[in-house]
Amino acid sequence: MTPTDPAPDRDPAPESDGTRPPTTRRRRPGGRTARIRTQVLDAVLGELGEHGYDGLTMDAVAARSGVHRTTVYRRWGDVGGLLADVLDAAGDDDWEPPDTGSLEGDLAALNQEIQAALTAEPPIVTALIAASFRSEKAADAQQRLWEDRYARCEIIVGRAVRRDELPPRTDARRLLVAATAPLYHELVLLRTPPDPHLPACAARTAALAATAGAFTEPPSASDR
């Protein structure tokens, strides 16, 4: 993944990060800080993938990252802080949902991405979800990440409305949750083996229901 490298400096000041000898002091703002963050978060992912939450300790992350443990404790506080920052960093990207030209196609492609993430080896995503049941900080960050992802996916529904595939007042979030929830339910909670048909089947179910007006707002009028 990213450079690790040893932890040479043990500068006296507690603020020192002690990672690599900077060629110049006061480089571009955030350069060294960002590099250390990358090293540490990569180490968290490595430890989590190999040992799961139970094997994740501040000292193991510090050792694996090559960043001085004082720095790791000072900046991230505890394992929950590390996990929260991993999740925040994961959301700090330019990911966009698939654009296949149809609602069902977009949802199926999205579900394929979700199923791939939930069945990847090492099981980073499922380990992070499991960790969110152990740490409030991780839970809050996981929630932020998911809400951000669902917000980004609303464009799928907007495009479908513009293509006249859906009624204008379609509740995007409900539709997206209906399309994706069966994957999380089967793979994370029920722990059933991955079903290669499920991403497309769940997408088709949600698209059929949406076309039939299941997600048309306002819910108070359309739901019993």
Next chain:
Amino acid sequence: MTPTDPAPDRDPAPESDGTRPPTTRRRRPGGRTARIRTQVLDAVLGELGEHGYDGLTMDAVAARSGVHRTTVYRRWGDVGGLLADVLDAAGDDDWEPPDTGSLEGDLAALNQEIQAALTAEPPIVTALIAASFRSEKAADAQQRLWEDRYARCEIIVGRAVRRDELPPRTDARRLLVAATAPLYHELVLLRTPPDPHLPACAARTAALAATAGAFTEPPSASDR
């Protein structure tokens, strides 16, 4: 709950449960064993509701139950064993899914039960789900419980087929997962506040999709 097995009286000493003096030796088979199990599992639920998984210890359960700790360790082994037995006991009932006269009504009533369980105080059900991410024994038992519940719910789909609400070859499990998954997803994973419309809305979505043939077998023919 149900009686378990004999293996009751091994008095005295390490096997002694030290709970209450049995009025007679060798009562009906399993009476004392079943009573001890009830006391211990009730204590697990009490501790879990008050302190969550992190506060759950063998010793606290023994103290709360009034059963000798030696017995608790001998019979349940560890916290995972206690949780697994709580989950197994929860499935050992005569629960049947609601029968309202319509597919959508049955699914909505089922979802109301699920939402009530997932939002109850103390949060026993969510604590057990969280615990299933910490203990393989609990995870296996949680999986058994859910699979049993989904199997019992298949009668909802069977009744709907007999009422000609659904095509005969409807995949009951997929339909049931589609109907219920959004509740688990929102309340357990996304941790959104309970939405009073969600049980009915998710039921309606699944019923609309089912009526449109979304769950008609075989999936290989009906899915892309």
